[in-house]
Amino acid sequence: MTKVVQASAPAKVILFGEHAVVYGYPAIAVALNLRAKVSASLIEQNTSSNDSYLYLIAKDYNIERKIGVSNQEEFQRLTNTEKKVIEPFLALIKVFQQKFETLFSVKIEVTSSIPKGAGLGSSAAVSVATSTALSELLGIDLSLAEISALAYEAEKVLHGTPSGIDNTTATYGAGLIYEKGSFTPIELPEIPLIIGNTGVERQTRKLVGYVRYLHDKYPEIVSPILEQMGKITREAISILKNNDNLDLQRLGELMNINHGLLSAVGVSSLELDVLVNEARKHGALGAKLTGAGGGGCMIALIDDNSKETVKRALTEKKAETIATHIATKGALLYDS
Amino acid sequence: MTKVVQASAPAKVILFGEHAVVYGYPAIAVALNLRAKVSASLIEQNTSSNDSYLYLIAKDYNIERKIGVSNQEEFQRLTNTEKKVIEPFLALIKVFQQKFETLFSVKIEVTSSIPKGAGLGSSAAVSVATSTALSELLGIDLSLAEISALAYEAEKVLHGTPSGIDNTTATYGAGLIYEKGSFTPIELPEIPLIIGNTGVERQTRKLVGYVRYLHDKYPEIVSPILEQMGKITREAISILKNNDNLDLQRLGELMNINHGLLSAVGVSSLELDVLVNEARKHGALGAKLTGAGGGGCMIALIDDNSKETVKRALTEKKAETIATHIATKGALLYDS
Numbered sequence: 001m002t003k004v005v006q007a008s009a010p011a012k013v014i015l016f017g018e019h020a021v022v023y024g025y026p027a028i029a030v031a032l033n034l035r036a037k038v039s040a041s042l043i044e045q046n047t048s049s050n051d052s053y054l055y056l057i058a059k060d061y062n063i064e065r066k067i068g069v070s071n072q073e074e075f076q077r078l079t080n081t082e083k084k085v086i087e088p089f090l091a092l093i094k095v096f097q098q099k100f101e102t103l104f105s106v107k108i109e110v111t112s113s114i115p116k117g118a119g120l121g122s123s124a125a126v127s128v129a130t131s132t133a134l135s136e137l138l139g140i141d142l143s144l145a146e147i148s149a150l151a152y153e154a155e156k157v158l159h160g161t162p163s164g165i166d167n168t169t170a171t172y173g174a175g176l177i178y179e180k181g182s183f184t185p186i187e188l189p190e191i192p193l194i195i196g197n198t199g200v201e202r203q204t205r206k207l208v209g210y211v212r213y214l215h216d217k218y219p220e221i222v223s224p225i226l227e228q229m230g231k232i233t234r235e236a237i238s239i240l241k242n243n244d245n246l247d248l249q250r251l252g253e254l255m256n257i258n259h260g261l262l263s264a265v266g267v268s269s270l271e272l273d274v275l276v277n278e279a280r281k282h283g284a285l286g287a288k289l290t291g292a293g294g295g296g297c298m299i300a301l302i303d304d305n306s307k308e309t310v311k312r313a314l315t316e317k318k319a320e321t322i323a324t325h326i327a328t329k330g331a332l333l334y335d336s
Numbered sequence: 337m338t339k340v341v342q343a344s345a346p347a348k349v350i351l352f353g354e355h356a357v358v359y360g361y362p363a364i365a366v367a368l369n370l371r372a373k374v375s376a377s378l379i380e381q382n383t384s385s386n387d388s389y390l391y392l393i394a395k396d397y398n399i400e401r402k403i404g405v406s407n408q409e410e411f412q413r414l415t416n417t418e419k420k421v422i423e424p425f426l427a428l429i430k431v432f433q434q435k436f437e438t439l440f441s442v443k444i445e446v447t448s449s450i451p452k453g454a455g456l457g458s459s460a461a462v463s464v465a466t467s468t469a470l471s472e473l474l475g476i477d478l479s480l481a482e483i484s485a486l487a488y489e490a491e492k493v494l495h496g497t498p499s500g501i502d503n504t505t506a507t508y509g510a511g512l513i514y515e516k517g518s519f520t521p522i523e524l525p526e527i528p529l530i531i532g533n534t535g536v537e538r539q540t541r542k543l544v545g546y547v548r549y550l551h552d553k554y555p556e557i558v559s560p561i562l563e564q565m566g567k568i569t570r571e572a573i574s575i576l577k578n579n580d581n582l583d584l585q586r587l588g589e590l591m592n593i594n595h596g597l598l599s600a601v602g603v604s605s606l607e608l609d610v611l612v613n614e615a616r617k618h619g620a621l622g623a624k625l626t627g628a629g630g631g632g633c634m635i636a637l638i639d640d641n642s643k644e645t646v647k648r649a650l651t652e653k654k655a656e657t658i659a660t661h662i663a664t665k666g667a668l669l670y671d672s
Binding site for chain 1: 349550553554556557558561562563564567568571586589590592593595596597598599600601602604605609610613614617658
C-alpha cells in the first residue's frame with residue numbers, strides 16, 4: 001500500500017512591531033489556528049525519463065495537474081495562477097532532490113483555511129507543511145530549523161528575500177520574537193483573536209517606502225515614534241511571558257496605542273481604521289492593523305464576551321472575519 | 337436717530353497641540369472665516385425701576401425676548417435653551433455696568449455662521465462681538481486685551497474655567513500660540529481649510545481623563561508621544577511663520593502624523609477617522625481631528641484642486657461640511 005503522509009502548518013500574524021522592525025526594533029509574530037494541510041505520497045517514476053513529477057491537487061485553486069519537476073517548457077504553458085501555486089512546490093522538491101541526492105515523484109494534495117494574499121503567511125504555511133510531509137515520506141530526519149530553512153527556499157521563489165518570519169512562525173508555532181535578523185520562539189497560551197480582512201491589497205513596498213520618506217523628512221518626530229513602537233513590543237513581550245497572569249487589558253491597550261502610531265506614520269487606511277474602531281466599539285480589548293498596512297488585515301483581541309459581537313460588527317462592515325486563537329503548535333505530522 | 341453698532345468676531349479651531357497642551361506643550365489655534373455678528377443699540381431705561389433691560393433677538397434659536405438684567409425671577413422662568421443663550425449676554429452687560437459704572441439697557445440682535453457646540457468657539461465669538469459692540473456703543477475705548485478679558489467673563493458663565501483660547505482667538509484673529517498660560521498672536525495668510533463636523537458630541541472631560549489614564553499607566557510610552565505632538569506644533573509654527581514661502585505640503589503631513597498620535601492616545605473615533613481618511617483620499621494635503629476628540633470636528637488642509645472633491649466626500653459621509661479659510665481679522669466694527 002502507498003504510504004500517505006499528512007502534515008499541517010499554521011498561519012501567522014504580526015502582533016506588534018511591523019514597520020519598526022525595519023529600523024532595528026523587535027517584532028513579535030504569533031501562529032494562528034488556521035492551517036494549511038498537505039497529503040503527500042510517492043508516485044512511480046516515469047522510467048523513460050530522468051525527470052521526476054509533481055502531481056498537485058489544490059482544490060482551493062481548482063488545480064489538478066501533473067508536471068515534470070524540471071520541465072521548463074511545460075511550466076511556461078501554465079496560466080499565471082497555476083504558475084504561482086505550483087512554482088513553490090517545484091522549488092521545494094528540487095531543493096529536497098539536490099540536498100538529499102534523491103530523485104522522486106510525488107502526489108501532493110493541499111487544502112488551507114488561511115486567507116490568501118492577506119499577509120497571514122499562507123504560502124509559508126503550505127511550504128512548511130510540505131517540507132514536513134516530504135521529510136517524513138523520504139525518511140529524512142529533519143530538525144525544525146531545517147524544515148524552516150527548506151520552506152524558506154520556496155518562499156524566496158515567491159517573495160524575493162522575505163524576512164523569514166512567516167516560515168519560522170509556521171514551523172515553531174506559538175510566538176516568535178524577531179529582532180535584528182534573529183528569531184526567538186516563545187511559548188504562548190491560546191489567546192483568542194479576531195482577524196478582519198479588508199479585502200484591499202496590502203501595499204508593502206509602497207508603505208515601507210512611505211515610512212522611510214517620513215522618517216527622513218521628519219527625523220526628529222518620526223524616529224521617536226518608531227522607538228515607541230519598539231517599547232510597546234518589548235512591553236507586550238513581557239506581558240506575554242507572564243503566562244500565568246496574562247494581562248489582556250494591558251495587551252489590548254498597547255494594541256490600540258500601536259495602531260495610532262502606525263496611523264501616524266501613514267500606513268493605516270480608511271478600511272483598516274473602520275474595522276479597528278468597530279472592533280473596539282463592540283467590546284474588543286484592543287485592535288490594530290497588522291503587517292504592512294494600506295489594506296490587508298487587522299486583528300482584535302477579544303474575550304468570551306466580545307467574540308460574537310466583534311465578529312458580527314466586522315462582518316457587517318463586509319470584512320472577511322475569522323475568529324481564531326494563537327496556535328501553540330507549529331508544523332505537525334498526522335498519522336494516516 | 338438711534339445709534340446702531342455692528343460688530344463681528346470669528347470662530348476658532350485648534351490647528352495643532354490639543355491634549356499635549358495639558359502637559360505643557362504649545363498649541364496653535366487659528367481664527368476661521370465664520371463669524372458671529374451682533375447689532376446693538378441702546379434702548380430707553382424703564383424710569384420706574386433701577387433695573388436695566390436686555391432685548392435679545394437670536395434668530396438661530398428662535399429667541400426674541402426682553403428681560404431685566406438682574407431680574408433673577410424672570411430668568412428662572414426661561415427654558416434651558418433660553419437660559420443658555422441669554423445668560424452670557426446678561427453676564428457681559430453686568431460686567432460692563434459694574435466696571436464702567438453705567439446703567440444701560442440694550443437691544444442686541446445676534447446671528448452666526450458658526451456651528452454650535454462643535455468646539456469652534458461659537459459662544460466666545462458672540463461674546464467678543466458683543467463686547468466690541470458695547471464698548472463702541474458706550475463710547476468706551478478698549479484695547480483688544482480688554483475686549484478679550486470682558487468676553488472671558490461671559491465665557492466663564494458658560495464653561496467654568498475655560499483656557500481663554502476661544503475668546504483670545506476671536507478677538508485677535510489669525511493665529512494664536514498658547515503655551516503655559518500665555519498667548520502670542522501671529523499673523524497668518526488666508527489658508528484654506530475644510531471643517532467636517534461629525535455631529536457626535538465631543539467628550540472633553542472624559543477624553544482628557546483617558547489620556548491622563550494612559551499617560552500614568554504607560555508613562556514611558558505615552559509621555560514621548562505627547563512630546564512628539566509638541567515637536568509637531570513647534571515645527572508647524574515655524575512653517576506658518578515663513579509666510580512668504582508657506583510649505584503647505586509639510587503642514588499637511590504634520591497634520592496627518594498628529595492625527596495618528598491623537599489616535600494613539602485614544603481620542604479619535606470611528607466618525608473622525610472616516611472623515612480624516614476620506615479627506616486624504618480625495619486630495620486633502622492633510623487632515624486631523626481638532627479639539628478634544630471623541631466627536632466634534634476634523635479639519636482638512638486643502639488647495640484649489642481639492643476643495644470641491646474633499647467637500648463632496650465629507651458631505652457624502654453625512655458630515656456638516658464647511659469650506660472656509662483662516663480669518664486674518666479678529667473682532668471687527670462695522671459702519672452702519
